[in-house]
Amino acid sequence: MTNTPPDPESSPKTALGFDEFIAVLVAFSTIGAVLFWSLSRKDTSWDFNGLLSLSPKTSATTQQKPVSPSPVPTVQPEADTDVDNLRSPLPAPIVVPSSAPSIIDKAPATSVLLPAEIAPTISPQAQGPVPSSITVNPEPFSLVTPSKPKLTIPPPIAFNDVPADFWGLRFINVLSSRGIIKGFPDYTFRPNQPVNRAEFAAILQGAFEYKPVKNTLKFKDVTDKSWANAAINQTISAGFLKGYPNQTFQPEQKIPRVQVLVALVSGLNLKTPASPEKILTVYKDAKDIPKYATDKIAAATVNGLVVNYPDADVFAPNKEATRAEVAAMVYQALVKMGRLEKIPSKNIVRVPQ
Structure with a gap:
């Protein structure tokens, strides 16, 4: 069995070499100088948390790339006190500023509240400012409201037997245009023809618009099938005409x-x-x-x-x-x-x- 020499043990008391001592001193001096320079600046934007969270694959150029500001002004939304607290929270409606330019007829755009359904849903915990106003060009619309149709009166009938210089022309024209008094099928009015009691009752019925009569009067000389039966009953009920004591009306009598x-x-x-x-x-x-x-x-x-x-x-x-x-x-x-x-x-x- 061969005896192996023992492993050499490193001595804990071995001192650093001169070169190693100089390298350590230079490193600490450099770190101290950098820290002193950074802390001595008034407007510091160092984010050590960000530096620590940088991925090793992310370059410094990518992290320091400036972000172009949004041309739309941002407004911090305020809490809406009129919203029912029992309902689920919805994002605030988007308000269109009235100063935004419009491309329609060069007229200023109006403020429009967009419904919450089309407003973007943004978490309140999201970092950075949230734009709350968007310029929308409204569609052109008419400001003229349709007026109610006015009552029009048809022109009077040109009766062929009523001359232009007839003394009662204007009275006849107005009443005939309103259907109060009518002419004959041959386009005549017969202005000088006498009027009987039945015809007069019909003229009164058209002129004064009576209410329907429930109780009808019975005259010996007016049948239920008479063309003037309703007019006679209405004029008598309204107090214009009366019958005769023998229960007759005498509809054919000239009045x-x-x-x-x-x-x-x-x-x-x-x-x-x-x-x-x-x-x-x-x-x-x-x-x-x-x-x-x-x-x-x-x-x-x-x-x-x-x-x-x-x-x-x-x-x-x-x-x-x-x-x-x-x-x-x-x-x-x-x-x-x-x-x-x-x-x-x-x-x-x-x-x-």
């Missing part, structure tokens, strides 16, 4: 002028003026006015319902009323109600109250 005005005054419930006999002196034929109609005709005169042709001071109470005269008197009754405008005419009798 005199005095009855036309008595019906209008009764339906409008006009008050009897003071001194009716004095008012009736305006007519040359006042003595021909029936006694039962004295107060009514005085009220009609004071309220401008009386229209006389050709002479304004001749009343002709018992003369059969023509279609033109009925149109003019019904028109004046609608003026009294405030539904139509006044028409200047020398045939309208006017006396002060």
Whole structure:
């Protein structure tokens, strides 16, 4: 068995060589100088944590690459106190600044609140500033709101038997354009034709818009199938007309002028003026006015319902009323109600109250 020499042991008391001592001294001096220089600067941007977290594969040039600032100004979002705390937190809406330029007609962009669904979701723990405003160019829109359609009145019917210089032309035109009084299928109006009681009831029905009547009156001379049955019942219910004591209406009877005005005054419930006999002196034929109609005709005169042709001071109470005269008197009754405008005419009798 061969004896092996023992392993040489290193002596702990071996001193450093001169070269090694100089190298250590230079290293510590360099580190101290660097630390003193860095700490002595006022504006230091050293981040030792960042230096320590650098990956060995990451170069210094990559870490120190400057980041270009965003051209959009950032605004720190504030807490919304109006948000229901029971709901899940949502990012604040994105506000578009009103000073942002627009490319539409060179008009300034308006501030628009984008809904939260399209706003980017950003964690509040994210590092760095979060942009809270985005410039959006709104689409052009119209500021003109459509107006409500105005009520238009169709032009009057050009009746071939009503000349342009006819005294009652304007009364006929207005009423015919509103469907209150109608002509005949041959485009005639027949202004000088007398009006019977049934026709007058139909004109009143179209002019004053009565409410439907539930209880109908039975007349011996008006059947349920009569074309004027509804108009007769409505005019009687509204207080314009009356039947005769023998339960007849006499629909085919030509209505005199005095009855036309008595019906209008009764339906409008006009008050009897003071001194009716004095008012009736305006007519040359006042003595021909029936006694039962004295107060009514005085009220009609004071309220401008009386229209006389050709002479304004001749009343002709018992003369059969023509279609033109009925149109003019019904028109004046609608003026009294405030539904139509006044028409200047020398045939309208006017006396002060």
